[in-house]
Amino acid sequence: MEPRAKSDEQWRAELTPQEYAVLRKAGTEPAFTGEYTDTETVGVYSCKGCGSELFRSDTKFHSGCGWPSFYQPLSDTVEYIEDTSHGMRRTEVRCATCGSHLGHVFPDGYGTPTGDRYCINSIALTLEPRDD
Numbered sequence: 001m002e003p004r005a006k007s008d009e010q011w012r013a014e015l016t017p018q019e020y021a022v023l024r025k026a027g028t029e030p031a032f033t034g035e036y037t038d039t040e041t042v043g044v045y046s047c048k049g050c051g052s053e054l055f056r057s058d059t060k061f062h063s064g065c066g067w068p069s070f071y072q073p074l075s076d077t078v079e080y081i082e083d084t085s086h087g088m089r090r091t092e093v094r095c096a097t098c099g100s101h102l103g104h105v106f107p108d109g110y111g112t113p114t115g116d117r118y119c120i121n122s123i124a125l126t127l128e129p130r131d132d
């Protein structure tokens, strides 16, 4: 089925309550609790909602912010939405294939090649270790 055509009931059935809260309700996992915060394993991170490949480990860096941080997604794999919730102006990052919430992107540099920090919930991702 086309991932965007899934009903809320289907998402609830397929995801754990914690995954559902982040992916479908734009929740945020608590800082420093995610599975991949400091992971350095070489591989590809794909969307928990639909399996689309989103980030490669060679764009992951240690930001110290408590969530996995990347400086660049694979091209055309994510979409951006202006988020003014919680009294802040932020840019939300969603999977371009299934529309699931992944995290936010901040232009705060950290000396990365793009100057961007994609602050992504571990629970929204699945890491596939890979050698290439």
Ligand SMILES: [Zn+2]
Residues within 6 Å of the ligand: 047, 048, 049, 050, 051, 052, 095, 096, 097, 098, 099, 100
């Ligand atoms: Zn997806």
